[in-house]
Amino acid sequence: MQSIESSIENIRKDFPILKRKVRDNKLLVYLDNASTTQKPKQVIDAITNYYNNYNANIHRSVYSIAEEATEAYERVRDKVAKFLNISKREEIIFVRGTTEGINLVAYAWGRKYIKEGDIIVTTEYEHHSNIVPWQLLVKEKGAKLEYIEINDNGELILDQLDKYLATGKVKLVVFSLMSNVLGTISDAEKIISKCHEAGVKTLVDAAQAVPHMSVDVTKLGCDFFAFSAHKMLGPTGIGVLWVRKSVLETMDPFHGGGDMIREVHKYETTWNDLPYKFEAGTPNIADVIGFGSAIDYLSQLGMEAVRKHEMELTQYALDKMSQIKGIVIYGPKDVSKRGGVISFNFHDVHPHDVATIVDREGIAIRSGHHCAQVLMEKLNVAATNRASFYIYNTKQDVDKLIQSLGKVSELFKL
Amino acid sequence: MQSIESSIENIRKDFPILKRKVRDNKLLVYLDNASTTQKPKQVIDAITNYYNNYNANIHRSVYSIAEEATEAYERVRDKVAKFLNISKREEIIFVRGTTEGINLVAYAWGRKYIKEGDIIVTTEYEHHSNIVPWQLLVKEKGAKLEYIEINDNGELILDQLDKYLATGKVKLVVFSLMSNVLGTISDAEKIISKCHEAGVKTLVDAAQAVPHMSVDVTKLGCDFFAFSAHKMLGPTGIGVLWVRKSVLETMDPFHGGGDMIREVHKYETTWNDLPYKFEAGTPNIADVIGFGSAIDYLSQLGMEAVRKHEMELTQYALDKMSQIKGIVIYGPKDVSKRGGVISFNFHDVHPHDVATIVDREGIAIRSGHHCAQVLMEKLNVAATNRASFYIYNTKQDVDKLIQSLGKVSELFKL
Amino acid sequence: MSDPIYTEIIIDEARNPQNEGTLENPDISQHDSNPMCGDSITLQMNVTDDSINDIKWSGEGCTICKACTSVLTQLIKGKNIDFAKNLKKEEILSELGLEYLAKQSPIRIKCALLSMKALKLGLYSYLAKKLAGSLSLDNLKDDAANLY
Amino acid sequence: MSDPIYTEIIIDEARNPQNEGTLENPDISQHDSNPMCGDSITLQMNVTDDSINDIKWSGEGCTICKACTSVLTQLIKGKNIDFAKNLKKEEILSELGLEYLAKQSPIRIKCALLSMKALKLGLYSYLAKKLAGSLSLDNLKDDAANLY
């Protein structure tokens, strides 16, 4: 497997947007990859090719292009299975993204199995999409939501999980495999094995993990697993919810409509086979097909190489950034325990102002609460700045960021 | 406004797929437009342009391309508003399609307001997506689902609505503005005014109507209105749910997650303004932008011209088809009361066989139950064939179909 | 134009299918349907001494579905359960010259194999009831699930 | 590179904002926040004889948000309610040379106008309570809704 570094010029050529000039004719430096990634021309071409050559609705018709479309769509399900070492393709449900995936679980599993007095455990570093659906559910059911807190290093305090499990009331533990703010990689093996012992189901929010490291769902051993295509070179509007078959078989349908039924009568209806039971209506066919290309692209690079590249960049950036006047950096210091997401703040300068100043140089970083307000409350800040890397980012990108951050110190006389 | 007929050659040039050869080198004749339509290069280009030039997550960041993306996304909301004469942009919610739109209503409105003993009224010619969500809801709530039947001409028997309304138990009446099987255009004005008088809410499934005729949502006066982009030149994976603001304001959120919140705390959360409260997670940004181009394209043609073209084609096709040996045609005979969707059967030949034979000539028609099994039961058939037209179809396309249907009679010795 | 699908054999087989009807007190009765097109088949069998001594089918289907169902029932009738358990889809398809469907038409293949799916599921339920817990049955359910 | 946004005026105004604090028993107290960035402002006012005789704000915000809030409170303080009701966003923006924000940065404009949104909503609630049912108020809620 080649290193990303050695082929980075070719990789960058695959991403048309990297030639984009913004603001005062500055070349775009895109460092908001935790939010969404850019798309290689292979992905864009797959979508275009679908629309230009075989656009048709799927699963429904016998004519040629409908068969081609159905084949192409279903082949992506196989690609996802292979990419994540999932043995049963029917466990893979296409959804709009991580958010819809988690909500589907809350509605179609949670509303059936969560009862009054039950506990759902989440963590302090979750994205809103792994908090709010559970808040809504526990409110409806008279259940309770509890939080595993983080320590000063930005890591989960897993003893707290033991405490909750000991109550015997926990029905579900949900956590992010990688924090989208701190970059922390959760000790999934430990969490899931504790839950297994206690007979408790687990949901993994893998939105930040699947794009950036090799993940083996079978080995992981969780029950629910969700992620988004747009954070891994794929199109917007598509993502995956994986559910262990034995669990999926016990779930009520979520959306009612076309394709998810077997037979509809006026007053009763039977459901289609898995996974179609959970894919009601015309799916996002073009973007599933584009997503297939994204998986091909990443597979070709190799997820180990992707991870290695990001670890190098992150180490480089952490070293340089920590020397900037007035800066605070959040999350684990050890790059082997974190992904390529660096959140930071300047004393006395609001992140929004930092992002705007940096943007003037063509550099895109994110500032805000990153849909993690519970974590912001914990860190005792309203917002942070966040730079996050992907396969097309270089040390030069980091250098530009560092230089621009220097201007912040200057302008605000830090 | 130019007629479609006079500019059809130019229109056809905008659709790359119409040059596609299928099977034994036959030029594709696409007549499954009720299922999904083809896309003009303007729509495909808008998507490509987004990915190539300003792909970024929206509503969240201050850097240049994120602002461009947010602007472009929100501008489409305005386009939808203008296209359908909706005065409040915040009433427009982007969803995956009609199916998700209707399910959103069932969950976020229905679960709150439908109680034991209540009645929801639907019709015999609904698509599964306007039946199954209500079956699920009434089952959960101990409510009842009733059907307005159709007469021999394929039109709703509206006296039956009076009967249901007279019970005083009806909370919601749902109906399709145009049947996807019979082509029947519902008498929406009458239905909605009856419901208004009775203080009953109405939901319009406009999946087949918005693409094919001029629709004025304000004038219509319903409470909920849903349709899909992919049936009107737009990309797959995007659609619209419109809800009257006074109703939308009373609805609980549907999906929990990013963007739909105002402030998230550990145990309580407040919601974002409309419509964002109902758009959780990263939306399907690229396809919303592509959808904007589809609306532009149709606006430029003019929906009156679209309707006129389809009426002409439909009349032409009905005349010719009715002369084929062994054929039965369903739905209203009068083209002013129906859209460009023609369902038909041959005595003794299964629709699947018909579609396969026709497909050998490169002609794409749909055969099956069209996600309308309740209607199939009523028509006393397992399935039908369906040819459906759009702006790029010509009388030659119809001629080819007719010729090919002749072969069916021959092969099966009808 | 050649229409290899709609050969005279197939049209005839579908027009005059064998073993259409129902059984009085079937030992096995299995319904299955194809949500895409509405094909809907019920297969009924009587079993004596591990042998399928009668088989009938009823329902709606296209030419391909009917022809294949007819052929399937003819192949199975009088054979023992092990034969039916191990029947391969290729054996049905080749009888009617439809082998290429499996490759060329992922959608029409479902029409051809619907009755076979019902057969495998029906046998599964029947044997599962008789030999509850026996592992050797698992392949039947999997066979049915992986037919297309 | 020119950085027209971060002029000395704005940085100074934000570093030393006027009217920061809280009131004991405010007649009007309105909180609003920007879900995108976490800016979060509470505006409090005392009203006597239709005149806003005291105004304070508290909360978190970026340089632009703070500077604009400071300017807004200075403009309003001592003025009568009608003045505040009719205050236009352009008046705030021009004080700080930020007019172009409205066109160029649909996102940062929200930072600049958050306090104005709170002002309009706060007045709406206050007046609605006083003159329940009066139609002349509707524009305030709309003003707030349509600021950005």
Ligand SMILES: Cc1ncc(COP(=O)(O)O)c(C=O)c1O
């Ligand atoms: C009348 C009608 N309603 C609803 C739908 C469902 O639309 P979608 O599959 O885009 O959700 C369709 C199309 O399949 C339709 O024709």
Ligand SMILES: Cc1ncc(COP(=O)(O)O)c(C=O)c1O
């Ligand atoms: C950890 C995590 N979970 C969930 C999400 C939500 O993903 P989406 O917005 O694609 O639904 C994100 C991204 O925003 C994320 O970073």
